Amino acid sequence: MTDVATKQTKTVLIVDDSRVSRMMARQYILHLQPAWQVVEAGTGEESLDKAREAQPDLVLMDVNMPGMGGIAAAEQLRRASPTLPISLLTANVQSATRERAEALGLGFMEKPITEARIAQLLALAED
Incomplete structure (x- = not known):
């Protein structure tokens, strides 16, 4: 059996209030892993619903969003799925945020x- 035949399809959940950021991340993910599924959420609250539905293998979570922020949403996702790889996406990496993460x-x-950054992220979900 070839590697391609045994390659498992994965699901990535992208959470960002910026539609443009979600579109860019989706484009890079599908360029690198065309068989993978990408699910999008625009808020922390929506990410919890989407995660329950899609059962993602990997989450890319913006930190600063209106309503429930990325850290709070990631905290809830972590409780529900302790081994789920979650990576925070932010332009402003404050030490308190990094320590909490x-x-x-x-x-x-x-x-x-x-x-390149998306490629590093996807490596977290590859078998």
């Missing part, structure tokens, strides 16, 4: 979103 076992990706 590390305590929750979250990764970090700095904006702007680039294909």
Whole structure:
């Protein structure tokens, strides 16, 4: 059996209030992993519903969003799925935010979103 035949399809949940950021991340993910599924959410609250429905293998979560922010949403996702890889996406990496993320076992990706950064993120969900 070839590697392609055994390759498992994964689901990535992108959470960002910026439609443009979600579109860019989706484009890079599907360029690197065309068979993977991408699910999008525009708020922290919506991410919790989408995660329950889609059962993602990986989450990319913006930190600053109206309503429930990324850290609070990631905290709830972490409780529901302790081993789910979650990476926070932010342009403003303050030490308090980084410390809280590390305590929750979250990764970090700095904006702007680039294909190289997305490739590093996708490696977290590859078998």
